[in-house]
Amino acid sequence: xxxxxxxxxxxxxxxxxxxxxxxxxxxxxxxxxxxxxxxxxxxxxxxxxxxxxxxxxxxxxxxxxxxxxxxxxxxxxxxxxxxxxxxxxxxxxxxxxxxxxxxxxxxxxxxxxxxxxxxxxxxxxxxxxxxxxxxxxxxxxxxxxxxxxxxxxxxxxxxxxxxxxxxxxxxxxxxxxxxxxxxxxxxxxxxxxxxxxxxxxxxxxxxxxxxxxxxxxxxxxxxxxxxxxxxxxxxxxxxxxxxxxxxxxxxxxxxxxxxxxxxxxxxxxxxxxxxxxxxxxxxxxxxxxxxxxxxxxxxxxxxxxxxxxxxxxxxxxxxxxxxxxxxxxxxxxxxxxxxx
Numbered sequence: 604x605x606x607x608x609x610x611x612x613x614x615x616x617x618x619x620x621x622x623x624x625x626x627x628x629x630x631x632x633x634x635x636x637x638x639x640x641x642x643x644x645x646x647x648x649x650x651x652x653x654x655x656x657x658x659x660x661x662x663x664x665x666x667x668x669x670x671x672x673x674x675x676x677x678x679x680x681x682x683x684x685x686x687x688x689x690x691x692x693x694x695x696x697x698x699x700x701x702x703x704x705x706x707x708x709x710x711x712x713x714x715x716x717x718x719x720x721x722x723x724x725x726x727x728x729x730x731x732x733x734x735x736x737x738x739x740x741x742x743x744x745x746x747x748x749x750x751x752x753x754x755x756x757x758x759x760x761x762x763x764x765x766x767x768x769x770x771x772x773x774x775x776x777x778x779x780x781x782x783x784x785x786x787x788x789x790x791x792x793x794x795x796x797x798x799x800x801x802x803x804x805x806x807x808x809x810x811x812x813x814x815x816x817x818x819x820x821x822x823x824x825x826x827x828x829x830x831x832x833x834x835x836x837x838x839x840x841x842x843x844x845x846x847x848x849x850x851x852x853x854x855x856x857x858x859x860x861x862x863x864x865x866x867x868x869x870x871x872x873x874x875x876x877x878x879x880x881x882x883x884x885x886x887x888x889x890x891x892x893x894x895x896x897x898x899x900x901x902x903x904x905x906x907x908x909x910x911x912x913x914x915x916x917x918x919x920x921x922x923x924x925x926x927x928x929x930x931x932x933x934x935x936x937x938x939x940x941x942x943x
């Protein structure tokens with residue numbers, strides 16, 4: 604009975620975040636520099652024809668795929684951040700601060716810069732595969748650099764991630780220098796982070812990496828509650844700490860590679876949202892992870908909506924927008940940890 608009440612309480616706590624994500628997904632497609640009239644769209648659906656109005660075409664082929672990508676990308680990055688902060692025992696740990704995003708960006712940027720590499724393998728594209736290789740290689744390098752006689756030092760892990768992230772930034776500049784000048788504009792736009800897609804084909808292409816990554820991350824909900832109390836306590840409760848860390852890191856790499864391959868490197872969503880959720884809704888990761896996913900998705904959709912309307916008809920890359928919001932929050936967390 605107690606477990607049932609606890610489960611019910613978890614569902615009730617998650618519900619407002621889910622409603623927020625649903626409201627963002629349903630409302631954001633109607634906001635933009637080009638007006639979309641709900642009445643005109645409703646009329647098209649009531650009387651289907653081969654010639655839909657411009658409102659319906661904009662909604663279905665441009666706005667809705669973009670908002671859906673924002674929901675998936677923002678939710679996935681927040682989910683990874685929530686897991687990494689516990690697995691690595693550091694509140695500053697995210698794919699971006701650890702350099703995993705930078706490694707995935709190097710791989711994806713390489714495929715964008717040299718069209719001969721742009722081949723497909725079934726459901727995978729070269730951009731996805733190279734992004735995954737970059738993310739896993741970066742994560743492996745960081746883990747090796749941080750390992751000592753007593754195991755991996757989490758503070759050293761973060762410092763190694765920041766250093767490798769700087770190295771990835773240098774590699775991106777080198778690739779940019781070697782690339783054909785004709786593709787630099789599109790590459791630079793991608794590097795700033797963006798959700799500008801048309802249609803649903805690219806969204807479906809995310810699933811081969813997103814789905815296994817999500818499974819690995821969602822499976823850790825209960826184990827993370829034990830691990831948050833400390834490794835010794837978790838071991839005493841029968842938790843295989845090494846397996847939880849390994850699955851969490853690999854799942855995060857898969858999800859990060861999927862998001863970066865399409866949306867580019869988007870910063871700080873994985874830092875902001877899990878901390879906000881923990882402050883508002885407690886530390887139970889059966890709540891934190893799904894609430895972070897919903898909150899992260901709604902947050903990125905809201906940021907993208909503002910980014911494409913504030914200076915319409917042009918738009919601010921959403922990665923720039925999230926960095927402007929997340930940078931001060933990162934500094935606040937850093938100084939809060941270092942203060943006595």
